[in-house]
Amino acid sequence: MEVPRLKELRRAYGFDEVAIVPGDKTVNPELVDTAFTLNGFTFKTPILAAAMDAIVSPESASVMHKLGGLAVMNLEGVQTRYGDTQDVLDRITSALQDEETSLLQSLYSAPIDDRLVASRVEEVKDKGAICAVSVTPANTKRLAPIAAEAGADVIVVQSTVTTARHISTSTRGLRFPELMEMVDIPILVGNCVSYDVALELMETGIQGLLVGIGPGAACTTREVTGVGVPQVTATLDCSAARDEYYQRSGRYVPIITDGGIRTGGDLCKAIVSGADAVMLGTPLAQAKESPGKGYNWGMANPHPDLPRGTRVKVGVKGTLSQILFGPTSLTDGTQNLVGALRNCMGMVGCTTIQEMHDADLVIAPSIKTEGKHFQHASL
Numbered sequence: 001m002e003v004p005r006l007k008e009l010r011r012a013y014g015f016d017e018v019a020i021v022p023g024d025k026t027v028n029p030e031l032v033d034t035a036f037t038l039n040g041f042t043f044k045t046p047i048l049a050a051a052m053d054a055i056v057s058p059e060s061a062s063v064m065h066k067l068g069g070l071a072v073m074n075l076e077g078v079q080t081r082y083g084d085t086q087d088v089l090d091r092i093t094s095a096l097q098d099e100e101t102s103l104l105q106s107l108y109s110a111p112i113d114d115r116l117v118a119s120r121v122e123e124v125k126d127k128g129a130i131c132a133v134s135v136t137p138a139n140t141k142r143l144a145p146i147a148a149e150a151g152a153d154v155i156v157v158q159s160t161v162t163t164a165r166h167i168s169t170s171t172r173g174l175r176f177p178e179l180m181e182m183v184d185i186p187i188l189v190g191n192c193v194s195y196d197v198a199l200e201l202m203e204t205g206i207q208g209l210l211v212g213i214g215p216g217a218a219c220t221t222r223e224v225t226g227v228g229v230p231q232v233t234a235t236l237d238c239s240a241a242r243d244e245y246y247q248r249s250g251r252y253v254p255i256i257t258d259g260g261i262r263t264g265g266d267l268c269k270a271i272v273s274g275a276d277a278v279m280l281g282t283p284l285a286q287a288k289e290s291p292g293k294g295y296n297w298g299m300a301n302p303h304p305d306l307p308r309g310t311r312v313k314v315g316v317k318g319t320l321s322q323i324l325f326g327p328t329s330l331t332d333g334t335q336n337l338v339g340a341l342r343n344c345m346g347m348v349g350c351t352t353i354q355e356m357h358d359a360d361l362v363i364a365p366s367i368k369t370e371g372k373h374f375q376h377a378s379l
Contacts, residue, residue: 014215014230015266019367021360023349029342032351036277038254039186039207041130041153044068045324045338046277046353047267048256050216051134051156053077054285054292057085058123063289063320065129072132072156072279073120075143080117081110085291092311093295100311104297112139114146121150132188134158137174141182148183155179156188158210176204191258193234198241202253209253210279211238215260217282217312219298231260232273232361239274239357263333264340271341272348272359282312283334287320 036046045068049056053074056064061071073079078088088107095103124131132154135143144155157174180187190210192198198209214221214228222228229237235257246252257270258279270278285296297311318335322328326336333340345351348359369376 012230012233013363014232015260015269016368017230017363017365018232018269018361019364020268020272020344020348021362022347023359025349027346027349027351029339029346032342032345034338034341034345034353036254036353038070038154038188038277041070041186043070043277046271046341047324047337048072048132048258048277048279049284050258050279050281051077051158052281052285052292052296052298053079053089054296055281055290057291058120058127060287060289060291060320061124061131062127062129065127067321067324069324070130070132070154072134072154073124075117075120075133075135075147076112076139078107079120080112081108083113083116089291089293092297093293095311097311100297104311112143114143117143117146118150121147121152125151130154132156140174140179144179144183148185152185154186154188155183156190156210158190176201176206180205188256190256192238193229195237195241198238198255199245202241202245207253208256209238209242210256210258211235211275212257212259212279216258216298217262217296217314219259220310231257232269235270235273235275242274264337264344265333267337268341268344268356269361271353271356272361274357276353280337282314283323283337284320286314286317286334287323288316288318289320 034044034046036043047069049064049071051072051074056071056073057079061073064071078085082088121131121133131152133147133152134156137157137159140157176187186207188208188210189201189206191212192201192209193211193213201209211234212231215231239255242253242255254276255274256277256279257275259281261267261270261278261280267278282296284290285292294314294316295311296314323335324338326339328335345356350356350359
């Protein structure tokens, strides 16, 4: 009898299944450098605020800039569809649970106003902040030039799954080399989870790559479509492509792990997996300055045919400064994220983010519960 050929499955790992190995030397946390460089821009805090309406407005982008990070504003959200965003945001956050998706679909069906696209970019620039904006591939050729002319510093082209080759019925789809001729500012692209696709995207000339499909707290892509790769494995694969591309070309393309990061420990594991920076959603939605006022919802939630997101109540836990730098009285790792990174770098003996890429990871599925009987008994 012929033995059937079976599909081979590769084991993939998420943040809860690995741990960072301490180094042979240690470093005082005050001596480490957490800076992240993107095509001439240097950010002392290697954190990007996700392009979600609940997280980034011109005002919160300004706060994020002052704290050394970078906020990415969604150019296809409420900021560019409505002149008065507060009323719209209030309607979203006060909606009943069984009404939220249909309300979002309705509110996000309003047309994007090109004048508001320029106006929101100018608001961020007027506050003295570096302005990064997010667009989907379908609207990039229309919105990216408007944003660039208004003063945007970085364009993030973001979709659920991004590849360098896309089959569609359009006469001519988005080509990243052509986009870079159209707008002479850094282009970040996402999202991606595999070595081959990451390498092919870098070869188009992009300046940064976002990694992650469906891990966010407000995203249901994995439940709806079954597509995704756990973030540690996805980051390891894409960062390996970055290193291969750097050896070939001499050009370094930063990797940004986007989604699924809840604690300082997760952030540190993303960096050791090869990330140069991380993009955070829900942790920053908990900041007092965030426009969602304790709620967060996915970018794909308002999709008219197949919504892949949900509104989640995350609460307001502190200021953006507390969440990033403390001080905190919490012991669960959800605040003072940069402090956690600095301490981790000290423990593994690394003084820069790139040195962290050489730190060791081990498979450790019990790392969160080992020896924690009394902690869990008190829950």
